[in-house]
Amino acid sequence: MASGFGFTLHATDGKARSGVIHTTRGDIRTPAFMPVGTAATVKAMLPESVRATGADILLGNTYHLMLRPTAERIARLGGLHKFMNWDRPILTDSGGFQVMSLASLRKLTEEGVRFSSHIDGSKHMLTPERSMEIQKLLGSDIVMCFDECPALPATEDQVAKSMQLSMRWAQRSRDAFGDRPGHALFGIMQGGVTHDLREESAKALTAIGFDGYAVGGLAVGEGQEAMFDVLNYAPGFLPEDKPRYLMGVGKPDDIVGAVERGIDMMDCVLPSRSGRTGQAWTHRGQVNIKNARHQDDPRPLDENCTCPACRNYSRAYLHHVNRAQEIIASMLLTWHNLHYYQDLMQGLRDSIAGGRLSAFVAEFHATRAMGDIDPL
Numbered sequence: 001m002a003s004g005f006g007f008t009l010h011a012t013d014g015k016a017r018s019g020v021i022h023t024t025r026g027d028i029r030t031p032a033f034m035p036v037g038t039a040a041t042v043k044a045m046l047p048e049s050v051r052a053t054g055a056d057i058l059l060g061n062t063y064h065l066m067l068r069p070t071a072e073r074i075a076r077l078g079g080l081h082k083f084m085n086w087d088r089p090i091l092t093d094s095g096g097f098q099v100m101s102l103a104s105l106r107k108l109t110e111e112g113v114r115f116s117s118h119i120d121g122s123k124h125m126l127t128p129e130r131s132m133e134i135q136k137l138l139g140s141d142i143v144m145c146f147d148e149c150p151a152l153p154a155t156e157d158q159v160a161k162s163m164q165l166s167m168r169w170a171q172r173s174r175d176a177f178g179d180r181p182g183h184a185l186f187g188i189m190q191g192g193v194t195h196d197l198r199e200e201s202a203k204a205l206t207a208i209g210f211d212g213y214a215v216g217g218l219a220v221g222e223g224q225e226a227m228f229d230v231l232n233y234a235p236g237f238l239p240e241d242k243p244r245y246l247m248g249v250g251k252p253d254d255i256v257g258a259v260e261r262g263i264d265m266m267d268c269v270l271p272s273r274s275g276r277t278g279q280a281w282t283h284r285g286q287v288n289i290k291n292a293r294h295q296d297d298p299r300p301l302d303e304n305c306t307c308p309a310c311r312n313y314s315r316a317y318l319h320h321v322n323r324a325q326e327i328i329a330s331m332l333l334t335w336h337n338l339h340y341y342q343d344l345m346q347g348l349r350d351s352i353a354g355g356r357l358s359a360f361v362a363e364f365h366a367t368r369a370m371g372d373i374d375p376l
Contacts, residue, residue, distance in 0.1 A: 004182040005141075005211055007243050007264075011353045015235070015262040018352040021212075021243050023089045023141050024182040025081070028056040030243065031259045031352075033345050034091060034267040035338055039064050040074070040084040043272050044330040045338070047086045053307070053335065054342030057089040057142075059267045062134050063098035066124070067117050071137035079139030091142035091267075094131045094173075094188075097149045097216075097248070108148065110165070128172035140183065142212070145173035147188045149217050159192035159217075166190045167204040174208050184211035186245060192217055193226050195233060202237035212243040215263070219248045228257050235262035252281060252344055256364055259348050260357070271341050275334030278322045282340065285368045289333065294319040299373070307339035308332065 007030075009019040021028040035042045035050055038061045042050050050058065060080055065071055074083050081087055096113075099106060103115035103124075112127030131146035147166040150158060170187050177185045187210035191197030205213060215234050218227045227249075235244050245265035246258050255266055271281060278290040282302040287294075289301070297315040309318065309332035322329040344364075351360035 005184040007212070007241060009241070011355075013352045013355050013357040014260065016259050016348075016352045016357050017262060017264060018349045019264070021089075021264075023184070025087065025089045025141055026056065028089055028265075029345075029349060030264040031255075031345055031348050032056060032265045033255065033341050034059045034265065035272065035341075036061075036267055036269045037084065037086075037090075038269070039068070040080060042334075042338070044276060044327075044334040045272070047084065049335060050086075050338065051088065053338040054346060055088075055338065057091060058086055060084075060090050060092045060138065060140065061098065062092050062095035062131060062138075062144075063102070063126075065092075065138060066095065066126075066134050067119055067122075071134040075137040075139070079137075081139060089141040090139075091186075092135045092138055092140040092144065093247070094144040094146040095126055095134070096131075096147045099126055100149050100151065110168075112146075112169075113148075128169045129176040132173055132176040136180070136183075142184045142186060143177060144186050144214065145170045145177075145188055145210070147190060147216060149190070149220065150192070151220055153221070154192065156192070156194055156197070159190075159194060160197055163190040163192075163197050163201050163217075167201060170205060171208055174210070186210055186212040186214050186243075188214045188216040188247070189234065189238070190217045191234075193222055193230055198230065198234045199237050202234070206239060210242070212245060212265075213238045214245040214247050216247050218246065219250055219254070224254060224257070227254070228261065231258055231261040231263065252341070253365070253368070255341075255344065256348070256361055259352075260361065271337035272334045275332075275337045276330045278329070278333065279337075280333055280340075281337050282372070283367050284370055284372050287372050289315065289318045289322050289329075291319075301336055302340070303373070305336065305340060305343070307336045309336040 004024040006022040011018045037058045099113045102118045105116040107114045114125050128146040135143040150162045187205035189201045191201045243264045246263045280287040294315040300310040351357045
């Protein structure tokens, strides 16, 4: 296991856990939400602004960075942390999901995946070994093993074959990763929505041995109810003394439900993507700032929020700059959304530590059910 990396569990409340992931670049408070910096940037945000929202760790994307500007170029320029001016921990995904969802002319074999770039059509081959090489060049603090993530719906036989391939790739990822003090490698559980396949995958991963474990293959079209059904049992198959990471999730109620079921880490493009399309996440749910009812509203976006957008600007202003397609609209709404997500995580951490999670969750749902603040 990685030296300089560890996980301390401080409190539990039901299945929910709060603790700290220790890395050589700083601690990560859990449950943690990781903003996504796909192309070495969280869109519309400065790194210091992302940090100011409360984020302890960012996620980078192997697939996108290997295509542009290339991992080799980033390595020559001092690694991803220096390149993007972020000195805190970075987790990089393996590229497997993006190969499935973005690449064209995709050909899957035991060796890996051959595909054409969605940017320029250039040909590439991504294998467990190459994924480990790319993530090493980037200098990731937390590396994800290379896996195959089938889109749902799929037959149980298809999911089983895909999971078993991913487990073989997990062993190859572990072998290729080697001994890298200060850097951690996470395995990825697959198995769709089938209990026995999830258990088989977890046993295979724990036999190999990883520094942390992800629950993959969810939030790919199965719906929240099916996702929660899996999360009711899947985290329990994983070691209690290692971090548990749910990949690609999600909406605030997805996050709360995942934490209730024992998840420690999550990531999603949603808060930043929503910010660029005029959508804000608030304590009372989602707000579409493009709606004409905001054009004369002097109130803040969220009266409970202390982010710069809510402290310094009105809904009327945010409506105006969004309609005028000014860049500041994306900046302010993204900042707000990331702040809201980190505020939610802090609330979850505090409520778990204080044994008040049930009350926190009840209030979360009750407040959202009220809807957005009534218009003037």
